[in-house]
Amino acid sequence: MKVLITGATGFVGGHLVPALIERGYQVKCLVRNEDKARCLKAQFDVETVIGDVTDADSLHGISENIDYVIHLAAMGHVSSVSKEAYNRFTGINEGGTRNLINEFRYSKTLKKFVHFSSTAAMGPVGEVILDEESAPNPVTPYQKSKWRSEQIILDACSEFAFPGVIVRPCMIYGVGGYGEFYKFCKFMKKGVFPKVGLGKNLTPLVHVDDVVNGAILAMENGRNGQAYILASDTSIEMDELHRLIMKNIGKWAPYIYVPVPITLGVVRIIEIVAKVFEKEPIVNCMNIKSTVYDRTFDIKKAKNELGYVVRISFDKGINETINWFKSQGKI
Numbered sequence: 001m002k003v004l005i006t007g008a009t010g011f012v013g014g015h016l017v018p019a020l021i022e023r024g025y026q027v028k029c030l031v032r033n034e035d036k037a038r039c040l041k042a043q044f045d046v047e048t049v050i051g052d053v054t055d056a057d058s059l060h061g062i063s064e065n066i067d068y069v070i071h072l073a074a075m076g077h078v079s080s081v082s083k084e085a086y087n088r089f090t091g092i093n094e095g096g097t098r099n100l101i102n103e104f105r106y107s108k109t110l111k112k113f114v115h116f117s118s119t120a121a122m123g124p125v126g127e128v129i130l131d132e133e134s135a136p137n138p139v140t141p142y143q144k145s146k147w148r149s150e151q152i153i154l155d156a157c158s159e160f161a162f163p164g165v166i167v168r169p170c171m172i173y174g175v176g177g178y179g180e181f182y183k184f185c186k187f188m189k190k191g192v193f194p195k196v197g198l199g200k201n202l203t204p205l206v207h208v209d210d211v212v213n214g215a216i217l218a219m220e221n222g223r224n225g226q227a228y229i230l231a232s233d234t235s236i237e238m239d240e241l242h243r244l245i246m247k248n249i250g251k252w253a254p255y256i257y258v259p260v261p262i263t264l265g266v267v268r269i270i271e272i273v274a275k276v277f278e279k280e281p282i283v284n285c286m287n288i289k290s291t292v293y294d295r296t297f298d299i300k301k302a303k304n305e306l307g308y309v310v311r312i313s314f315d316k317g318i319n320e321t322i323n324w325f326k327s328q329g330k331i
């Protein structure tokens with residue numbers, strides 16, 4: 001069975017490719033950069049094809065003899081709010097998904113197309129426990145583009161029985177990841193990560209190995225036209241996350257309590273200054289609000305329908321990830 005992966009050169013792709021090979025799948029990677037394609041081939045036993053999901057012509061013929069697709073490719077700078085970022089989110093996350101569906105629409109071999117969305121697509125929903133039925137409220141350009149990319153998949157499922165399945169991971173961390181979790185670690189080490197709110201804020205976090213396992217299960221067992229949240233069994237309290245990160249960094253740094261309204265006021269000023277200089281703010285009000293919200297995801301659907309199991313504890317995962325940041329001289 002042959003699996004085409006888009007976004008194989010990214011964080012999740014770097015874990016998904018070896019996991020599929022280990023399970024006996026043949027892997028083909030759609031890569032937009034020739035040097036990166038060469039690196040991938042040097043590292044793993046994979047085929048590569050050069051293409052860009054925003055360029056429909058470059059995708060022509062990639063569907064041949066492909067049994068499964070796992071579509072990771074996306075623009076994921078989740079905090080970006082500029083007009084330019086908005087256009088790139090739309091082009092890659094929505095347009096790229098549409099182009100791939102068009103290429104695979106008439107495939108005679110395709111059995112499943114796993115689309116990577118994100119719990120971000122659900123936006124800041126005003127409930128503590130969220131599941132796939134929670135009413136969505138995407139607000140930022142990233143959130144909206146991920147939500148609309150899901151609708152593109154669902155439309156194809158209902159219009160021409162496209163075998164699409166959606167997975168929605170929450171914030172992913174692990175070896176190789178330089179996203180939001182890495183930012184937490186850097187800011188906490190510098191002592192510039194304040195304790196906003198009471199510190200009990202439930203923060204969703206999932207290890208990359210669990211996400212990879214969930215995605216493969218969605219490919220094998222997922223129901224067409226369904227979305228599955230991939231998260232840990234519970235969210236972690238921000239105070240506990242701070243404790244685990246600082247313990248593993250092995251350094252003391254201040255963790256000063258700042259009331260939410262003051263933090264939001266300061267961050268609003270940062271946003272305004274960044275806008276004047278046409279730069280992305282290093283932190284925005286949405287980051288603060290999502291840090292303060294209590295959010296946890298009910299993952300019953302993935303467990304019951306896919307057989308998803310969370311294997312990596314926060315303790316183990318954070319230890320391994322921070323050791324890796326240290327080995328790379330990044331923390």
Ligand SMILES: NC(=O)c1ccc[n+]([C@@H]2O[C@H](COP(=O)([O-])OP(=O)(O)OC[C@H]3O[C@@H](n4cnc5c(N)ncnc54)[C@H](OP(=O)(O)O)[C@@H]3O)[C@@H](O)[C@H]2O)c1
Nearest residue numbers: 007008009010011012052053072073074116118169171172
């Ligand atoms: N990381 C998280 O915390 C998180 C959480 C929830 C959901 N997700 C979703 O999970 C998926 C994978 O995330 P990730 O963290 O692995 O992302 P990532 O590290 O940013 O990697 C993105 C990948 O997409 C590729 N790509 C971007 N634009 C492309 C284009 N136009 N054509 C072809 N390939 C393109 C990149 O290729 P280059 O190497 O050439 O740039 C890279 O391989 C994404 O859909 C993301 O939205 C991630």
